[in-house]
Amino acid sequence: MPVVRWGEQTFPLHGNETVLDALLRNGVSVSYACKSGSCGSCMLQAREGTVPARAQAGLKDSWKAQGYFLACVCVPEADLAAAPLGAEARIRATIISLGNLSPSVKQVLVRRDVASDIRPGQYIAIIRPDGLARSYSVAGLPEEDVLEFHVRLIPNGRMSGWLHNDACVGDRVTTLGPSGECFYVPGNEDQPLLLAGTGTGLAPLWGVLRDALRCGHRGPIHVFHGAVHQGGLYLCDELRSLTQTHEHVTYTPVLLTGDPIPGTEIGAIDKVILGRFPKLAGWRAYLAGDPDIVRSLKMQLFLAGAGSRDILADAFLHSAD
C-alpha cells in the first residue's frame, strides 16, 4: 500500500483511501468542505511523488506545475509526500463590510492583505481562524484587493450562520484560491451570452455580467435568475437599471411558483429559457446554483446546440459535514 508522508510522519493508506481521509484519520488538521474535488478548501502541495490527474482536474496550470492538488479526491498509486500550501497561496484578509442584499442573503466584502489575480465568477475558499472553510463565488472586485461575496443563510450552516449573525467588520479570515472556470473570457465580443442561475448562483453571474460589460462585450447578454418565490430574488433594481443603460442586456426573474407579476416569469427556469431560446448554437452559457438544475440545464443547452466547451457551469455543493 502506498504511504502519505506529512512532515516527519508517514501514514499508510487504507484501500482506496484519499489523502484527505488518511490525514484526518491520523489526526492531522486540514481544512476541507465539499469532499468532492470542487471547492478547493483542501488544496495541498505535493513535494515528492506523482499526483493522479483527477486530483488536479480544473486547477490552473501554474498551480499544477507547483504540485498543488485536491486532497479529497487524491488516491495516490505510489508514495506521496504532501505539505500545506506555502504562504503565497493563502492570503489573509479583513472583513470590511457586511450588508443585506435580501433577508436571507448578505453581501460580504473582504480586503485581502495582498491583491492577486482573480476573475469575477471564480471562487475562493474562506477559512475562519478555527479552520472552518467554505467556498464562495466572487461576485465582483470593487477594488483590486477587495472581493465581494453573496452569502445565503443556510439552515444550521456554520459559516453562513457566523457571517449572518456573529461576524463583525474588522474580523480576520484567510482566503485561498481562486478556483473555477466560470469567468468571462475576452476575444469573442459579439457572441450571445446566456447567464442563468438560481439563488446565490446569481453571485458569479453578477460578476461575469459586469466583467463582460467592462471588457466591451457587444453581443446580447441574457440574464435569468431563478428563485422559488419573490423573497429569493435580489439585486433586481440593479439588474433592471443595467438593462436601461445597456440595450443589449436583458434580465428575467423566474419564480417557480406564485401569481403572475409583470416582468417576471412563472415556471421552471429551464422551460422559460428554452421556450425563449430554443436554438443555442454559437452561444456561450454561464450556469450557477442548485446542482440538479445546473446539471439538467447544461444537458438541455447542449442538446439545443450550445457547444460543450461553451457551457461553463458552477454547481453549488453543500459541505459534507
Place this chain on the structure above:
Amino acid sequence: MMFMPTLYEQLGGQAAVNLAVDNSYRKVLTDDRVKSFFDGVDMDQQIAKQKAFLTMVFGGPNNYSGLDMRQGHAHLVKRGLNDSHVDTIIELLGKTLSELGVAEPLIQQVAALAESTRNDVLGR
C-alpha cells in the same frame, strides 16, 4: 519518402475532433435505439471519453486500451448492449462526419477503426 498525414490531421486535428464529439454525442443522446444507455451519465466525463475514442479512431495521439473498453462497457453489456447498438453508434458517427463534410473514403476508414473495437466493447 512520402509522408502520409494521419486521418486525424486530414480531418482537421483537435478542433474537428471537438466538433465531431459534440455533434455525435447529441445524436446518440436523442436516438431512441441507444439513448437509454446514456441515462444518468455525467456529461463531462462522457464527452471526455467520447473525445478519447474519436481521437483514437481518427488515428490521433491516444492511449487506447482494449481492457478499458471492456471494463467501461461491461455494465452496459449486462443491460443488453449488443451488436445492433454498436452498429447504431458507428452509423451515427458516420452521419456526423458526413454532415461535417468529411469525404466518404475517410468515413469508411473511421468506421473500420471503430469496428476494430467491437469485440472489446461487447466483452467477447
